[in-house]
Amino acid sequence: MPHDHDHDHDHDHFHHEGMSPSGHPYRPDNDRPLTYWQRMEIAVRELLVEKGITTAAEINAQIARMDARTPAQGARIVARAWDDPGFKARLLADGSRAMEEMGIEPDGLKLVVVENTEAAHNVVVCTLCSCYPRNLLGLPPDWYKTRAYRSRMVKEPRAVLREFGLDLPEDVQVRVHDSTADMRYMVLPRRPAGTEGWSRERLEAIVGRDCMIGVAVPSAG
Amino acid sequence: MSVLPDVTPPPFPPPYPTRGGRFAPGAAVRVKKGAAPGHIRTPWYLRGKTGRIERVCGDFGNPEELAYRRDGRPARTLYRVRFAMAEVWGAGAEGPDDTVDAEIFEHWLEAADAP
Numbered sequence: 496m497p498h499d500h501d502h503d504h505d506h507d508h509f510h511h512e513g514m515s516p517s518g519h520p521y522r523p524d525n526d527r528p529l530t531y532w533q534r535m536e537i538a539v540r541e542l543l544v545e546k547g548i549t550t551a552a553e554i555n556a557q558i559a560r561m562d563a564r565t566p567a568q569g570a571r572i573v574a575r576a577w578d579d580p581g582f583k584a585r586l587l588a589d590g591s592r593a594m595e596e597m598g599i600e601p602d603g604l605k606l607v608v609v610e611n612t613e614a615a616h617n618v619v620v621c622t623l624c625s626c627y628p629r630n631l632l633g634l635p636p637d638w639y640k641t642r643a644y645r646s647r648m649v650k651e652p653r654a655v656l657r658e659f660g661l662d663l664p665e666d667v668q669v670r671v672h673d674s675t676a677d678m679r680y681m682v683l684p685r686r687p688a689g690t691e692g693w694s695r696e697r698l699e700a701i702v703g704r705d706c707m708i709g710v711a712v713p714s715a716g
Numbered sequence: 717m718s719v720l721p722d723v724t725p726p727p728f729p730p731p732y733p734t735r736g737g738r739f740a741p742g743a744a745v746r747v748k749k750g751a752a753p754g755h756i757r758t759p760w761y762l763r764g765k766t767g768r769i770e771r772v773c774g775d776f777g778n779p780e781e782l783a784y785r786r787d788g789r790p791a792r793t794l795y796r797v798r799f800a801m802a803e804v805w806g807a808g809a810e811g812p813d814d815t816v817d818a819e820i821f822e823h824w825l826e827a828a829d830a831p
Contacts, residue, residue, distance in 0.1 A: 587728070622759050668811075670816075676794055
């Protein structure tokens with residue numbers, strides 16, 4: 496029990512109501528009633544299992560499959576594109592086919608890869624909802640789905656990128672990609688200086704999720 | 717007076733089947749100003765704005781039909797259209813020469829010189 500220590504001691508303990516002994520607020524338990532949509536999801540899922548249309552094991556396997564998709568898959572693609580010009584050309588022409596070539600199943604994902612150059616920096620958003628190349632990079636970060644990111648990225652991308660710590664020179668054009676329909680986008684960052692002769696594995700390690708959304712750029716250091 | 721971005725058409729064909737569509741990469745197009753009810757994938761901030769076709773994506777089921785469990789046929793040609801920030805947000809745009817690309821279905825586009 497978190498607060499079961501001896502209260503007779505007159506140590507200078509932190510005693511604010513609702514705070515842990517180390518002075519952090521307790522996170523409230525999520526024991527509110529289910530929302531309408533949570534009940535709906537449970538009802539539909541249980542009915543599908545009851546009617547033999549799917550099984551709990553199948554549902555768990557599908558969740559595990561989604562969770563296995565991570566930005567590391569995108570990093571493998573970027574690292575290969577950096578040192579295999581033929582692959583890079585195929586990647587830009589048809590991102591989903593290039594995924595297959597790397598043994599990553601697109602599962603219907605229609606991937607468009609946009610390449611950063613000396614003259615242009617690309618960044619991805621979905622103003623209408625939260626479209627994201629999930630089958631490649633896994634679930635999107637929470638901020639990607641916020642109204643602030645979705646509305647500001649098309650209006651003042653340079654200010655938003657500065658808040659992410661990326662201050663682009665004025666002579667670099669910003670290209671925002673709004674995922675409004677069937678395509679999903681990944682940014683191919685520029686290979687940073689100082690990575691000459693690096694192995695694919697070492698290159699993959701410097702390509703984070705944010706570099707492939709376009710709110711960051713990789714660096715060798 | 718609309719401001720148009722530079723577009724370099726991609727040096728490869730669309731990876732998805734298409735009839736070819738009305739517009740070729742580089743063509744100047746205007747997003748229709750319509751306000752139809754229902755599920756629409758054409759954002760408000762681009763309606764009435766003029767840009768250039770960046771590429772043809774392919775032909776896909778019409779989301780305005782698919783959203784209501786219809787079959788979405790006939791498939792519509794989907795384009796990536798590039799807009800200059802100066803066109804979308806006016807002269808006070810943060811970076812007038814910066815661009816925003818969006819996917820727009822053909823039935824939401826008209827030639828920029830259409831009356």
